[in-house]
Amino acid sequence: MKIFSDIKALYQPIQPLIRQAADDVAYRELPPAAPLVPFVHCYWELKTTRALDAPFNYRVVADGCIDIFFELHQPQENFVMGFCNQYTEFLLEHTFHYIGIRFLPTMFPQLFSVNAAELSNRFESLHAVVPTVAKFIASDIHPGLTMEQIKDRLDIHLSRQAAKTVFNADGRLYDAIRIILQHEGTLSTEKALDTGISPRQLRRLFEFYIGDTPKTFCKVVRFQNSLRAQPSGYYDQSHFIKDFRNFYGATPRQALNG
Structure with missing residues (x-):
């Protein structure tokens, strides 16, 4: 396990x-x-x-x-x-x-x-x-x-x-997930997730077991890590602020200040 x-x-x-x-x-x-x-x-x-x-x-x-x-x-x-x-x-x-x-x-x-x-x-x-x-x-x-x-x-x-469950421990999927988590979601998914499977096949695995694409999962992981770290450096990154608002319903500053 x-x-x-x-x-x-x-x-x-x-x-x-x-x-x-x-x-x-x-x-x-x-x-x-x-x-x-x-x-x-x-x-x-x-x-x-x-x-x-x-x-x-x-x-x-x-x-x-x-x-x-x-x-x-x-x-x-x-x-x-x-x-x-x-x-x-x-x-x-x-x-x-x-x-x-x-x-x-x-x-x-x-x-x-x-x-x-x-x-x-x-x-x-x-x-x-x-x-x-x-x-x-x-x-x-x-x-x-x-x-x-x-x-x-x-x-x-x-x-x-x-x-009683027979688990599918597909190393290609879990290697990709491990890479994403180790990098806290801050990576280029298509290039960094080379785990011996084509990008199309990897997307299929992610959609079945996660529910969305590797790219979207990366964004969620990055967002979640920002909630823990509350890094002020993200506040000036317009693309991150857009993702944060989508995942949270407020900007990082608004979320932190309550």
Whole structure:
């Protein structure tokens, strides 16, 4: 599993802290059980701590991942959100309690044999994509559980899925991903990703396992690394500011200053 563990070691995607209604909305992440570390970045929880005075506009920035999510009081209505090449906004009600599973790049398609390109830039009913997981969430997750208990149940279910999965550890794909992550997305994709496969074939692999092209994945990785580093040097690069606004919904300065 080392070929998959490298992704976890090299890539730590983040979602920015919530500023709007920050005192009344809580967000946290929990790590998966050890066997799932190469596949699941985190479990996450987004909930109101009291009823809000107005609906809550929740912005999700591009992070290169695929997520499963559901409202804890309606677990039978569960969804999967694919790779997004721009930020996404959800208008949430005055009270909510969402639970999610964030899979590292390529891992949702690996675990469930799903073409990531078919989910890109949208969310879909999980029942239509992976009915076994949808049924498990609907039957085994309920509001009486704590987040830690939910995590334990999801750990068990996903570990069983991982144990019976035959993974496609195509070195050409994962060498290309490793190069992108090691360079933090700052490279010329067509020339730098020479891993023994034609650019056209590599694009097909990326579209199936990531959900978009190597070029777009590079941009998302660079954007994510900028969120961590908050480098002022990017602020004067017009092409980067354009990408940042597309992935975040604001300029780097606006994002940093809140």
